[in-house]
Amino acid sequence: MDQRQEIDRVIQAILEAARPDQHVRKAISALPPCAENGRTLVLAVGKAACAMAISALQTPGFIAEKAMIITKYGHVEEHALAQLPEGLCTKLTVREAGHPVPDANSYAATEEAIAMVQNLSANDRVILLLSGGGSALFEKPLLSAAEIADINGQLLSCGAEIGQINTVRKRLSAVKGGRFAKLCAPAQVITIALSDVLSNAPDQIASGPACPDPTTCDEAVHIVKTYNLRLSGKAEQLLWQETPKTLPNASVRIIGGMTFARTAAAKACAKIGYPVRVFLPPLTCQANEAGRFFSALARKAYREGRQLAIVAGGETVVRLGKTHGLGGRNQEMALAAAEKLQGLDGVCFFSLGTDGTDGPTDAAGGWVDGKTISKIASSGTTAAKALRNHDAYHALQSGDNLLMTGPTGTNVNDVCVTLVSPGHPERRYGQTLEKQTKNHDLH
Secondary structure, eight states: HHHHHHHHHHHHHHHHHOOOOOOOHHHTTOOOOOOOTTOEEEEEEEHHHHHHHHHHHSSSSOOSOOOOOOEEEEOOOOOHHHHHOOOHHHHEEEEEEEESSHHHHHHHHHHHHHTTTOOTTOOOOOEEOOTTTTTHHHOSSSHHHHHHHHHHHHHHHHOOHHHHHHHHTTTBBBSSSTHHHHHTSEEEEEEEEESSSOOOTTTGGGOOSSOOOOOOHHHHHHHHHTTTTOOOOOHHHTEEEEEEEETTTTTEEEEHHHHHHHHHHHHHHHTOOOOOBBSSOBBOOOHHHHHHHHHHHHHHHHHTTTEEEEEEEEEBBBOOOSSOOOOHHHHHHHHHHHHHHHTTTTTEEEETTTTTSSSSSSOOOEEEEHHHHHHHHHTOHHHHHHTTTTTTTHHHHHHHHHOOOOOSOOOOOOOEEEOOOOOGGGOOOOGGGGOOOOOOOBB
């Protein structure tokens, strides 16, 4: 098995571990019965919405009067939906919408969801199945569509962390930051969430539509000033309208996150035969900095003749200029790593977006090895130029170094893996992950 095949095996393990199906069924099974004469409605929002909704509806004993899915274009699992009994299909509405910037279908789908939860009683309940991507997919803006799109574009390109982005978004929306739960009152809203944020903070997953918001107006204003965002006078006024701080009709349960995927990657590497070190701090830095950091660790291990797998996870950022090419944070991280891996035999690196879509592209991420730089150069460009222009997609594409998974039905952030295997595979001396000591963790 060569290293490209090893990459595929690790990716398969990551995606299998990150699927929400069994975790949703377990959470649904643990719910108490609905109140007498009460109705249960299901709303699934996010890139994993389809898988989560199907799992909920197929849970034995669980009965929903209505259900709705709002997910990203191309993320509807048509085959799985076709397997649902006819009785369930008649209860289910499926809508696709824009991501990472909301579009007209995002707004229309959100209006449908709001209409579905109108005139509920205290005996009714809404099961809100949330996953990453919900901030764009579920939106009722308090500004014009054009201005919301412009502000989202600024937030996504300025280098702000996702928590900062959501702090601003919440105040410009009628459904974010706990406001959707208020629209459902007096019905109870039970959120079951697959986390795509590093802290697993419920208020940050899809901008917390049914979660009390701990962020403040002062924080939102500070973020706008820090990144020199351009806002209209109306938008600036909205920043000072506080979000709900208590929601007696809402509760949240987190069923999965990045650590699930990272652990699966570590176990897969150990099973192949690599000694594994897990980089514990979540990645929040610039994507190119992370790529260069892990490739530097790989070079050190290579020089020492050590077999090694380094596993990490998080969500890096990319600061775009006025003009830029095409790519995503995982592709940029991989391309930056390739520079330091040039010429090394038996060393590779990959970074994967678990949702299957890295940035505004059809790639899930990128993988590189010691030959990548020369392959890119033979196409008439250089990795350095592509990094300056934030055009990692086309550079990696030229070397056949894109990771293409298609929509995965899950979304638990990013995982990156560095594999170092000097010499031949037979020299590997790895143990199972359970036998490797905690001293292998990098802090």
